[in-house]
Amino acid sequence: MPSCATIINIIEKLAPKNLAFDWDNTGIQIGNYNKEVKKILIALSVTEDVVEYAYEKDFDMVVAHHPLIFKPLKNVRKDQLLGRIIYKAIEKDITIYSAHTNLDVAEEGVNEILAHLLGLERIEILKETSTEPLKKIVVFVPEGYEDKIVEAMGNAGAGFVGKYSNCSFKVKGEGTFKPEEGANPFIGKKGKLEKVKEYRIETIAPENKVKGVINAVLKVHPYEEVAYDVYPVDNEGKKYGIGRIGFLKQEMSLEEFACLVKDKLDLSTIRVVGELNKKVKKIAVCGGAGSDLIGTAIFKNADAFVTGDVKYHDALDAFMHGIALIDAGHSATEKIVLNRIKEYIEKSLDDINQEAYVEVYMEKELFKYL
Ligand SMILES: [Zn+2]
Structure with missing residues (x-):
């Protein structure tokens, strides 16, 4: 069963949190990342009706476009509307999450x-x-492992330049190392300086993908201790x-x-x-x-x-x-995203062999035209 963290990771792949405006309050509003999620309700705004519905129908998580909490709270009072909504969500441990301006800006938003x-x-x-900040990643690889490393970095999101993927550059050189006490070297003997033919492979990656790229490298690299560098660059990445x-x-x-x-x-x-x-x-x-x-x-x-x-x-x-x-109205121009989020979450969960029930709560049209 997925956790709230799994669902949030999925959503933030679609709408990275760093795309949100400074004045916004996207992300988790109430709840916790570890809670298991069986039922997810997608809504435009977290109204009392929405939380009431989630409460009655045992939803574990509400994913909304508009943040529930916008200004810093001075109190949470049960005799006031916002306090009542918060109480109700907490009472049934319903996690409330918002993807707001980051979802407006997102490439598929x-x-x-x-x-x-x-x-x-x-x-x-x-x-x-905003423009996506980029980093240069350099990894030192023994001969014979270069393609594996380039592919792993590419699969983790590095090496995209315009419409090209897996962009990298390599130069051959000589690496040196001396395995010390306690080491378990892939090549060489303890206490002896080794000289090995290695490649210096360099590529570029969006800042938020660097960790994933390094982890992917560590998984396929044969060395116990992998030498790599991450550099800041002034190149401009994707525009949002x-x-x-x-x-x-x-x-x-x-x-x-x-x-x-x-x-x-x-x-x-x-x-x-x-x-x-x-x-x-x-x-x-x-x-x-x-x-x-x-x-x-x-x-x-x-x-x-x-x-x-x-x-x-x-x-x-x-x-x-x-x-x-x-x-065309505020809600009419935004609620078109709700079904997409539902389909996207369902598909993403399916890809990782997990499932949850996802439903869209369509709020009634607020304005009536007489
Ligand atoms: Zn809106």
Whole structure:
């Protein structure tokens, strides 16, 4: 049976925690990493209804997009809403975990899904937020083991340069060592200086993969003590960011595009700012509250920007700049990720021969349009 830690590892492979914004509070909110998990509930927000449901139906873990705890708590009071939710979760030992802005930014996250769902092509990041730091890894390997080591490093995530994998470089040289008392050398005798033909193999890896790469090397390297170095480099790794921008396959009117958004997001109403007969092709998107990115969408010459939570003055600003705005609602532009998380967790558990019951809690539409 998987533990909370297993589930969290799976989620953080999809949405690495270091992608979250500084002001955010992603990660475990309540609970513990060691708890065994039979049932997982996926939700957009941790409402009282969600925790009530998890409580009644014996869920062990709630995985939500929005953090339950956002500002530091001064108290946990049972007579207040947040305190009540926390009490309820603790009472039944329900772990509550959030993947928020890291899931927005992730390569397969909210914004990427939204862009694909609307049929965009040549999708790029709307606004860059971080660049993956890289490290150079150097390992010294005896002759005959070089390919094994390169492959192990590649499988652990090292050696990716653009669209190429297993990138490495090796030079031949001579290594020296003298096995001391207590050593169990692969080559050589105790107390005698050995000279061995070795390769210096170097490659590059994202910082968060270095540990895994070194562990993979240690597993296949024949030496008792493996010599390796990890260097900082100034090369820039993969770029991450919020929102996406891309092109529709065919130009269409704003009205046609708004109907497409409505259809894809399964909405009965939608708010549109702009001339309905205006032609649109280059589209920017940001799930949830994305008004902060209107300026970036204008700068990048988008014809229309799809987001949620648009305020009057932001809409007016967009209108005056001539960019069309589609406010499809905060939850409608984000809940598209929930089923993906469910499928992703199920598949990832299957890959490691484990299983858990995973269910999506679809909250009722908050706003009613009369
Ligand atoms: Zn949101």
